[in-house]
Amino acid sequence: MHKSYKSLGLMSGTSGDGVDASLIKSNGVDDYELIKEKYFEYEPEIYKNFHKLKESVNKYEDISKLKNHLSDLERNITIFHSKIIKEFDNSHSDFLVGFHGQTIYHNSKEKISKQLGDGRLLHQLTKKKIVYNFRKNDIINGGEGAPLTPIFHQLIVTQKKIKLPVCILNIGGISNITLINEVTGSNNFYSEDIGPGNCLIDSWVRKNSDKKFDKNGKLASQGKKNEIILENAQELYQNIQNKKLSYDVNDFDVSFARGLSLEDGTCTLTEFTADIISNELRNSINKLNNKVKNILLCGGGRKNKILIEKIQQNLNSKFKLENIDNYGFDGDFIESQAFAFLAIRTILNLPLTFPNTTGCSKASVGGEIIYT
Numbered sequence: 001m002h003k004s005y006k007s008l009g010l011m012s013g014t015s016g017d018g019v020d021a022s023l024i025k026s027n028g029v030d031d032y033e034l035i036k037e038k039y040f041e042y043e044p045e046i047y048k049n050f051h052k053l054k055e056s057v058n059k060y061e062d063i064s065k066l067k068n069h070l071s072d073l074e075r076n077i078t079i080f081h082s083k084i085i086k087e088f089d090n091s092h093s094d095f096l097v098g099f100h101g102q103t104i105y106h107n108s109k110e111k112i113s114k115q116l117g118d119g120r121l122l123h124q125l126t127k128k129k130i131v132y133n134f135r136k137n138d139i140i141n142g143g144e145g146a147p148l149t150p151i152f153h154q155l156i157v158t159q160k161k162i163k164l165p166v167c168i169l170n171i172g173g174i175s176n177i178t179l180i181n182e183v184t185g186s187n188n189f190y191s192e193d194i195g196p197g198n199c200l201i202d203s204w205v206r207k208n209s210d211k212k213f214d215k216n217g218k219l220a221s222q223g224k225k226n227e228i229i230l231e232n233a234q235e236l237y238q239n240i241q242n243k244k245l246s247y248d249v250n251d252f253d254v255s256f257a258r259g260l261s262l263e264d265g266t267c268t269l270t271e272f273t274a275d276i277i278s279n280e281l282r283n284s285i286n287k288l289n290n291k292v293k294n295i296l297l298c299g300g301g302r303k304n305k306i307l308i309e310k311i312q313q314n315l316n317s318k319f320k321l322e323n324i325d326n327y328g329f330d331g332d333f334i335e336s337q338a339f340a341f342l343a344i345r346t347i348l349n350l351p352l353t354f355p356n357t358t359g360c361s362k363a364s365v366g367g368e369i370i371y372t
């Protein structure tokens with residue numbers, strides 16, 4: 001019988017719009033229980049400054065050039081997270097914190113992943129045990145630092161007795177998959193990023209309107225795809241060599257859609273994104289386990305009706321796309337629950353990543369622990 005711990009997972013994804021917070025209880029191995037979860041939207045100044053700086057950081061050297069601006073933003077992001085912890089602390093006590101931070105730069109080829117978030121300051125502000133910097137050890141051991149959630153994906157499909165094999169498709173800023181063959185304890189699962197998720201669509205909408213994203217795919221439904229631009233973009237993508245296990249949003253840009261209307265650009269980028277996701281998903285499944293038929297959707301992209309319809313059309317009837325919400329989860333909070341779980345595994349000195357998830361040389365324990 002393993003001891004259980006309470007842990008608050010705080011996750012801010014590549015969309016940079018706010019923080020998902022999930023409080024769970026788990027033994028870090030084969031059991032977990034959700035206690036509470038809530039979304040906290042970033043203050044307008046944090047949102048604006050993050051996206052402005054994110055677009056300016058195209059290589060690692062840019063972090064040094066923008067050091068003062070990034071330090072101010074990191075402090076504000078950390079203080080924002082501390083307020084979330086204090087809100088949870090009012091009704092629940094004695095929990096540790098899995099603090100992901102806000103990714104500002106991720107380059108798997110360079111083996112660099114930089115998140116904005118000061119674990120020591122967060123501890124000083126909250127007096128909680130903080131686990132952060134989750135990607136560091138994986139990168140030291142030759143991994144790409146992402147994806148980190150597969151070990152949690154395996155737990156939740158085991159706990160809900162979901163029929164295996166199954167594929168979880170998370171559509172956040174980046175799209176990634178976890179293909180699970182066996183139940184918890186076997187380490188028989190595989191994961192990789194497969195391309196853009198919401199990042200291209202969100203970026204286009206932000207640059208061409210006062211909206212943050214294309215809610216429910218409404219803009220795409222009002223537009224018409226530009227066949228020539230779409231074909232050129234697809235050809236350019238297919239010619240990219242050395243596809244990666246993990247991506248950053250800056251690996252993709254919307255410049256090829258320049259000149260299109262808001263609606264036509266959104267429609268074209270949605271089609272482009274759906275094509276990449278469906279092609280890479282099919283290729284991964286055929287390569288790893290062609291018995292997979294069910295694909296469970298999580299992440300904000302699952303709410304984009306046009307994107308999901310296009311993916312399903314491309315995949316044909318062999319595969320069934322289904323929201324993970326149908327199994328009693330809220331698909332918006334899978335990653336924040338995962339980081340709560342990963343924090344518990346860190347304090348238990350249990351591995352977070354594996355050669356078949358990040359390409360690391362050996363199963364790697366991750367996360368720095370701040371408690372004094």
